[in-house]
Amino acid sequence: MHQSMQPEGCPCSSSSHNNSTIEDKDRLNSSLCDGDGRKCGVPESVSRGYYSRALSNKEIARYSRQLILPELGVKGQQRLRQSSVLLVGAGGLGCPAAIYLAAAGIGCIGIVDYDEVELSNLHRQILHTEARIGWVKSTSIAEAIHSLNSTTVCNAYHLALNSDNARQLVEKYDIILDCSDNVATRYLLNDCCVLCSKPLVSGSALRWEGQLTVYGWKGGPCYRCLYPIPPPPETVTNCSDGGVLGVVPGIIGSFQALEAIKMAAGINTSFSQRLMLFDGLDGSMRFIKLRGRQDSCNVCGRNPAIMQLLDYEQFCGTSATDKERCLHLLNKDERISAKEYKAMLERKEDHMLLDVRLQVEMDICQLPNSYNIPIGDLKKESRMKELQKVLLDGNSNALFVVCHRGNDSQKAVRHLQQQFKNDDIEIKDIIGGLHAWSKHVDPSFPIY
Numbered sequence: 001m002h003q004s005m006q007p008e009g010c011p012c013s014s015s016s017h018n019n020s021t022i023e024d025k026d027r028l029n030s031s032l033c034d035g036d037g038r039k040c041g042v043p044e045s046v047s048r049g050y051y052s053r054a055l056s057n058k059e060i061a062r063y064s065r066q067l068i069l070p071e072l073g074v075k076g077q078q079r080l081r082q083s084s085v086l087l088v089g090a091g092g093l094g095c096p097a098a099i100y101l102a103a104a105g106i107g108c109i110g111i112v113d114y115d116e117v118e119l120s121n122l123h124r125q126i127l128h129t130e131a132r133i134g135w136v137k138s139t140s141i142a143e144a145i146h147s148l149n150s151t152t153v154c155n156a157y158h159l160a161l162n163s164d165n166a167r168q169l170v171e172k173y174d175i176i177l178d179c180s181d182n183v184a185t186r187y188l189l190n191d192c193c194v195l196c197s198k199p200l201v202s203g204s205a206l207r208w209e210g211q212l213t214v215y216g217w218k219g220g221p222c223y224r225c226l227y228p229i230p231p232p233p234e235t236v237t238n239c240s241d242g243g244v245l246g247v248v249p250g251i252i253g254s255f256q257a258l259e260a261i262k263m264a265a266g267i268n269t270s271f272s273q274r275l276m277l278f279d280g281l282d283g284s285m286r287f288i289k290l291r292g293r294q295d296s297c298n299v300c301g302r303n304p305a306i307m308q309l310l311d312y313e314q315f316c317g318t319s320a321t322d323k324e325r326c327l328h329l330l331n332k333d334e335r336i337s338a339k340e341y342k343a344m345l346e347r348k349e350d351h352m353l354l355d356v357r358l359q360v361e362m363d364i365c366q367l368p369n370s371y372n373i374p375i376g377d378l379k380k381e382s383r384m385k386e387l388q389k390v391l392l393d394g395n396s397n398a399l400f401v402v403c404h405r406g407n408d409s410q411k412a413v414r415h416l417q418q419q420f421k422n423d424d425i426e427i428k429d430i431i432g433g434l435h436a437w438s439k440h441v442d443p444s445f446p447i448y
């Protein structure tokens, strides 16, 4: 665990940052370092010397406030310098986790992310900046790490972690942090960490709440021991749909760094077989004892069925075909485009526009004359009667449904078609919702 594994960018060369910080997928296979520093152009003795040497005066000064903690001490600090941590996800959890790991003196940090920085990331993905909008996220974090602690080697991998590349990456690092935001990646990382015998520090955050636990540590359970079957995709909400207060992933990501630092320093973790539930709204923290490793587990049990990585999108029902099916719930003739709706408005055609988003979203922006019933309320009889009355009063027999991006509006149309099956009402949704309106009709319309 504390043997240095020296992933791609080898910490043995102080000038290695410029060469090895910005990794990309083509360079994934071309390791800069063969495991003992020789390919870095630094004499072997120097690189070995670096690791075995006591802390330098500069290191003592830099880490002095943590060095005097008896639980850490010089030995612990040296272990941090020899350790490598891989973060999957350079977003709300990955940013705080990465920066605290670098600040503490972790020798090598790898960051995997396929995404680029957007304006809507900045309220919580605190290492990215206005000036770096459009940058590759992993590169943006590598820059932030280098400014804070130039002695930490940082490998930025601009790629989507998948079954083909995960093992190759995970096996190079000592500790893995799951800072991703989707179920398929969680199962992929879990299985990969079990197969490579690596501990996995798992975090998640949504709305005001966050969770933290550590899988696969000293005989503790893995993610599959607790959740053998993935949740139905329609029950999973992400931050762009459900929202999140930036501080919440900040807190959970910091906890992920804390646990990784403790494990790397040889102290132990407090979260194996233990789950933390944090609620920022009521300021509570609860701790739940989790069941241990399950003999029946498909990946870490007695007779594991999973000996190699799978197709996790398919396993979780989130593959491109599954998404396509969800996106095309309605037929073509049950939908109109944002442009067609605009043309209809210009022709002043009689109709009613129903917006099925939450009131809080209506407060951000809405189309003129839209009537609001949130999708969750459409099943309530009272709201159905109300809608019927508005349609009758307006004497309109055309009902158009809009939402944020055109997913909920399709579900709403299906439901309303059932409700109004005896009435002569044409019900359609607007393809792509308000996003499409902003993109194709009115660029001044706010996007959130």
Ligand SMILES: Nc1ncnc2c1ncn2[C@@H]1O[C@H](COP(=O)(O)OP(=O)(O)OP(=O)(O)O)[C@@H](O)[C@H]1O
Residues within 6 Å of the ligand: 088, 089, 090, 091, 092, 093, 112, 113, 114, 115, 120, 121, 125, 137, 159, 160, 161, 162, 179, 180, 181, 182, 185, 238, 239, 240
């Ligand atoms: N399989 C994966 N490989 C690489 N990166 C991943 C993978 N799965 C998720 N991620 C990354 O994990 C990060 C999760 O962070 P977070 O949820 O804060 O950000 P986001 O996806 O930018 O959010 P939003 O939904 O608001 O756009 C994202 O940057 C995403 O690109």
